[in-house]
Amino acid sequence: MPKPDPRGRAGAAALFILLLLLLAAAPSEAADTVSVDVGAVYASNEGTSIDPALATIRGKLHAMFNYTSYRMLARKRRSLSVGETGEFDLPDRRTMWATPLPAPGNKVRLSIRIDEGSRKLLTTTLGLRRGGMVLVGGPSHQAGVLILIISAE
Amino acid sequence: MTMNCVAALERIEAKADGLLPPEEEAALAGHLAVCPACSAEEAAISATGPLLRAVTGIRANEKTPAIDAMWTRVRAGIGEAREAPRRPLWAARWAWIPAAFALAVLALLFYPARTDRPPFHPRTFDVAVEDVESDVATVALVDKGEDLPRVIWIIEDAKT
Numbered sequence: 540m541p542k543p544d545p546r547g548r549a550g551a552a553a554l555f556i557l558l559l560l561l562l563a564a565a566p567s568e569a570a571d572t573v574s575v576d577v578g579a580v581y582a583s584n585e586g587t588s589i590d591p592a593l594a595t596i597r598g599k600l601h602a603m604f605n606y607t608s609y610r611m612l613a614r615k616r617r618s619l620s621v622g623e624t625g626e627f628d629l630p631d632r633r634t635m636w637a638t639p640l641p642a643p644g645n646k647v648r649l650s651i652r653i654d655e656g657s658r659k660l661l662t663t664t665l666g667l668r669r670g671g672m673v674l675v676g677g678p679s680h681q682a683g684v685l686i687l688i689i690s691a692e
Numbered sequence: 693m694t695m696n697c698v699a700a701l702e703r704i705e706a707k708a709d710g711l712l713p714p715e716e717e718a719a720l721a722g723h724l725a726v727c728p729a730c731s732a733e734e735a736a737i738s739a740t741g742p743l744l745r746a747v748t749g750i751r752a753n754e755k756t757p758a759i760d761a762m763w764t765r766v767r768a769g770i771g772e773a774r775e776a777p778r779r780p781l782w783a784a785r786w787a788w789i790p791a792a793f794a795l796a797v798l799a800l801l802f803y804p805a806r807t808d809r810p811p812f813h814p815r816t817f818d819v820a821v822e823d824v825e826s827d828v829a830t831v832a833l834v835d836k837g838e839d840l841p842r843v844i845w846i847i848e849d850a851k852t
Contacts, residue, residue, distance in 0.1 A: 555792065578812065595811040599840055648822075653846075661831060661846055663824040670815030677829070677846030690814055 571620060573639040573647050573669075574692040577627045578614040582606035582676070583683025596672075596688075603674070606683060630680055632656050635687065645669045647691040653678075667691055695723040697730055704734045817841045 580593065583606055589597050590611040600609055617625040619639050627635040633655045640648035647669055653661040655678065665673055669692055676686035695703075703720045706712040712720070724731040819842040824831050826846065834843035 555795065576812075592811050595813055596841075602840055603834070603836060603843060655828075659827040660829060660848075661824070661826050661844070663831075663844060664822040666820035666822055668816050668818055670813075671819055672812065672814035672817060672841050673819045674841050674843045675846070676843060678848060688812060690812060 572618050573621070573649070574616060574618045575625055575637045575639070575649065576614070576616040576688075576690045576692070577635060577637070578688040579612045579629050580686045580688060581608075581610045581612050581630075581680055581683055582686050583608050583610075583681065585682055593688075604676075604686075608683075609686075612680075612685075629653070629687070630685060631678070633660065633678065633685075637689070639691075640664070642666070647671070649689070649691055651675070651689070653687075665689075695719050697723075697727060700724070700727065700730045701733060704730065704737055707734075708737045708740075814841065 578592065580590070582600075582604060586608040589600075589609050592611050592614070593600065593609050597609075600606075612630050613628070615627050617627070617637075619625045619637065621639045621641055624636050624638040627637065629635055633653060635654075636652045638650040640650055642648040645668055647667055649665045649667070651661070651663050651665060652659070653675070660678065661675065667673060670690070672688060672690040674686055674688055676684055678685045700720060700723045703712055703716055707717070707720065724734055817838060817840060821833055821842070821844065824833070824844060829849055830847040832845040832847065834845055
């Protein structure tokens with residue numbers, strides 16, 4: 540029985556490590572970009588279901604609000620450079636724009652604007668750490684409300 | 693010395709094979725001259741030798757291509773036998789390429805896609821609201837502690 544070629548093994552190991560490095564590097568963002576993740580959640584008292592994507596913050600939601608059902612309607616992530624504005628379509632003709640602003644260290648500053656048709660529903664500037672999360676809620680949707688989960692990486 | 697027929701037959705066969713010593717040829721010839729039976733036997737054997745050689749030569753010529761083909765096959769077989777041990781080595785040397793490709797495909801397939809809905813994993817709820825305003829709604833800031841996310845709650849005036 541022929542012995543495995545050690546050069547073949549070494550090549551396979553090298554390629555495997557290279558693939559791991561590529562995969563590990565893929566999700567990371569450059570320091571001058573901000574990955575903005577926006578999830579639009581429909582919160583209501585219709586049923587008691589929780590969207591699996593919200594499983595990790597299920598306790599937080601129940602602690603913050605009195606709704607029994609949370610369903611993710613849409614979710615979008617955009618990688619934005621400082622000064623670059625990203626648009627996020629929301630239910631009920633609402634639109635959100637997010638613009639990263641200059642911030643020191645691992646801080647992220649986001650300029651947020653939410654419009655409902657031609658109405659300016661909200662304008663705010665948030666300062667948070669990378670990996671931080673903030674909720675924006677209240678706009679009505681069907682029998683409940685809309686809660687936006689905004690996180691920045 | 694007189695040669696009898698038995699001894700004459702031995703020498704006839706030896707002569708046909710080219711093994712008869714020259715000094716005995718005269719004695720054999722003397723016996724053949726006086727013995728018609730041995731003379732006839734000698735004539736038959738002498739005629740058979742060239743005929744056998746001719747037939748053998750023809751057969752040999754007929755079989756030459758077959759023998760050449762056989763040797764070609766034998767040489768090819770030897771060559772294949774020499775090449776055979778190299779194939780597994782060659783395969784083992786390059787087998788990692790399809791294996792690595794398959795691994796890469798699997799990794800890409802099972803790596804969490806950015807377009808799906810992976811769970812949220814917030815690392816902090818430390819958020820500062822620098823400014824907030826609305827043209828059509830009342831906005832409330834809800835802060836229930838560091839372990840809970842900050843909430844900007846929009847109370848739509850026109851709908852309340």
